[in-house]
Amino acid sequence: MSTAHNVEPVVKEPQKYGLLAEFHDVQTLLDAAVALRKAGYKKWDCYTPFPVHGMDKAMGLRPSILPWIALAGALGGVFTILALAPLCNAFLYPMIFSGKPYWGMPGHIPMAFALGILGGTVFVVHGLFVLARLPQFYHPLFTAERFRRVTDDGMFIAVEATDPSYSPSATSQLLTKLGAAAVEEIRD
Amino acid sequence: MSNKIIQLGPKDQFYLDELGAPIISGGLIAGILSLAAAAGLGVAMNDGWRQFLFSYLTAWLLFFIISASALFFVLGHHLFRASWSVVVRRLAEAMSCSFIPLLILAIPLLLGFRKIFIWTHYTYMHSDPNLVNKISYLNVPFFMIRSVIYFAFLIGLSLYFRTMSIAQDQDHSVSRMRQLQKHAGWGFLAVFWIMNFAGADYVMSLQPKWLSYMEPGFFFSGVGMAVYAVLPLVALWFQRKGKLVNSITTEHYHDLGKWLYGWAMFWAYIGFAQYMLIWYANVPKETTFFLLRTVGPWMIITIALLFGHFIVPFFGLMSRHVKRHKGLLAFWCIWLLFFGYLDIFWQVQPIVWINTHLGLAAVAKNHDPYKLLGAVEKIVGNPLRPMSLVLDALCLVGIGGLWVAHTAFLLRRYALMPIGDPKLAEALAIEST
Secondary structure, X not given: OOOHHHOOXXXXXXXXXXXXXXXXXXXXXXXXXXXXXXXXXXXXXEEOXXXXXXXXXXXXXXXXXXXXXXXXXXXXXXXXXXXHHHHHHXXXXXXXXXXXXXOOHHHHHHHHHHHHXXXXXHHHHHHHHHHOOOOOOOOHHHHOOHHHHHHOOOEEEEEEOOOOOOOHHHHHHHHHHOOOOEEEEEEO | OOOOOOOOOOOOOOOOHHHHHHXXXXXXXXXXXXXXXXXXXXXXXXXXXXXXHHHHHHHHHHHHHHHHHHHHHHHHHHHOOOOOOHHHHHHHHHHHOOHHHHHHHOHHHHHOHHHHOHHHOHHHHOOOHHHHHHOOOOOHHHHHHHHHHHHHHHHHHHHHHXXXXXXXXXXXXXXXXXXXXXXXXXXXXXXXXXXXHHHHHHOHHHOOOOOOOOHHHHHHHHHHHHHHHHHHHXXXXXXXXXXXXXXXXXXXXXXXXXXHHHHHHHHHHHHHHHHHHHHHHOOHHHHHHHHHHOOHHHHHHHHHHHHHHHHHHHHHOOOHHHHOOHHHHHHHHHHHHHHHHHHHHHHHOXXXXXXXXXXXXXXXXXXXXXHHHHHHHHHOOOOOOHHHHHHHHHHHHHHHHHHXXXXXXXXXXXXXXXXXXXXXXXXXXXXXX
């Protein structure tokens, strides 16, 4: 602590993030994605203002685990009620409702159905946020002026510098060859 | 009105050609022979004629439901201006035009009318104040008038939509499409209500004292599902025979599979809603339905339906990978078609089981729910007669064979796909997500 006031404020050296390539049409983007995947790149992504059909296949993305999260949430909701309702109605505080048995399963199904839907939707929304690493307030790509058009008409591929196959010159040449209208280096 | 000609996408085999004749003759022969055998067995068996009528009604209802389902599909396609469903619409159009043969096939049901519907008996209907109040609705002339109205609309709509679609093959007319879209609105509602009322008339009235506002909807959930179980099977079979190979893709099968799954779950939703309301209110005139279906062999079928029509497909058909796998999708189509039939069987046949074992007069006398319980307890041990199951199978093959022959007869001369539809290009290129 005593030496704290002697320390100079460290200015972080800008880190290389990678290359950003802009494309002007969907088909070129799709072909470029296929070519990048075949060239062995691992850490890269496509950015478009709208969903592109066939992109999952072009990029070789594996199916998301989100459906399993939703299923777990839904089944969790269903079995919570199927256990909780009899626990309350039949064991902890037995009470007769309209002459039905304490453990009246048909009467519990609508609640189980509702909580199944609730569990499924809550898990799918939160699972999506976790899987997509949201909310994310900063991303290195935001430093690029041209990347602002990604919410309007810009289509981009960004290759990260941490990719094993990455090399500033070779990757840049590859992207240009694949039909990129512009390629720029991004620094964080 | 501008009529635009749209280029057809892939090269394909669009005509039934050499496949037509064997299907038609095979269906006709199988159908006529099976129905003749069923009628012979019905005459020979002890109380067989009544069993024949009920087996026949069950099979007839299955194909009535499939045809109405196909019509509902065609109307829905136009109403929602869908494009993906263009590729299989012609098949559905041909299936939906089966109401005239079905009307002819209903003749045996009309001959045995008084054996099927207990409400046609004067003494029975005057045995209970509840029933006396229903006579204004449940009487033969009004029943016939209703049936004529149902069939007039079903035949008219199905012929109109198919004729226009076939004319479009030549002129590629957009205005025809607009015209069909205009009429799809009221037609869609008409078929929905017709099938609800048909459910009340042809199924619910088998137990005249029973009252359930959910039963027509329950019947309709079967109508919704049937075509989505049949279409993938027909399309897959055609593709194996080299027809439409480049036109119907995994994307279309995926969409059909989604609808199949959705309607199967809708069936469970409505079925359970009906069960729970009846269980909760516990009113005798409503509980008779489940009273009959939770004793003896019927309890097994009830449980089989719960698992086979809901729980097993709920998990089995849930994944998109299953819906996109042709073999697995075909398996689930056959599975759900079987349970769709079992669903009708379960709604119709307990009546003949109790009639056979107790006799119609005894049933009429014991129709009071409390007395019925006592009467049913005496026959709980009585299983389904094996010969009645043989009759069911024969009637199913019989009506099914004739239905298939008629559908192939309609498909034989025209393209298997609406090749003049303005949305065809869009439909061929569709991507399911």
